[in-house]
Amino acid sequence: MDEIAEFAPKVLDNMRQPSEDRYITVSRARIHVRLPADFLLVAAMNPCPCGGGAPGACQCNDAHLQRYVRRLSGPILDRFDLRVNVHRPGVEELLSHEPGESSAVVAERVAEARRLAEERQGCLNSRLSGSRLDEFAPIDDAGRAVLRYELEHDRLSARGYHRIRRVARSLVDLRSAPSLQIDEEAIQVALGLRASLNTTMRVGRVA
């Protein structure tokens, strides 16, 4: 969904249930039909309603920004495993001809991590339930302390807690020498990939 903040909030909130149940029930008069709805949601939005433009060119005031951010409810945001602030490329970066890592190489690494997960637990990491996470993604003491801090300071919901653990499981699986245990570094990176929208906005405005 490109420009996700432009969709009606009701449309977005209606996606919450199917995104967890992986089916959708359509009711018309006396007919109820259950249809499969297993999807991966990828969405993008601008840092602010005017799109940001060149540095210093943003014309949005705080009220504009608040209204824009509020279009995405907390519960829908909470369901995104990865929330990444895409920075504006610098001049040097734009002019540089150095190629990045090729998608084919990244795809191989991802395929290997998926194979590892299937072999270990018979499903992808995103499908691990809370109790199976205890078995297949045990966290070391330092990592556990970080999560405790986030939970105690209300920076992580119960749903977010499980999502962080699944993402951290995948991060460890992507390493060259994956282990069963999840360490603090993986937890920190997973938390960093869950940027808060408000921070993103501020960063977007300043950048």
Ligand SMILES: [Zn+2]
């Ligand atoms: Zn703006």
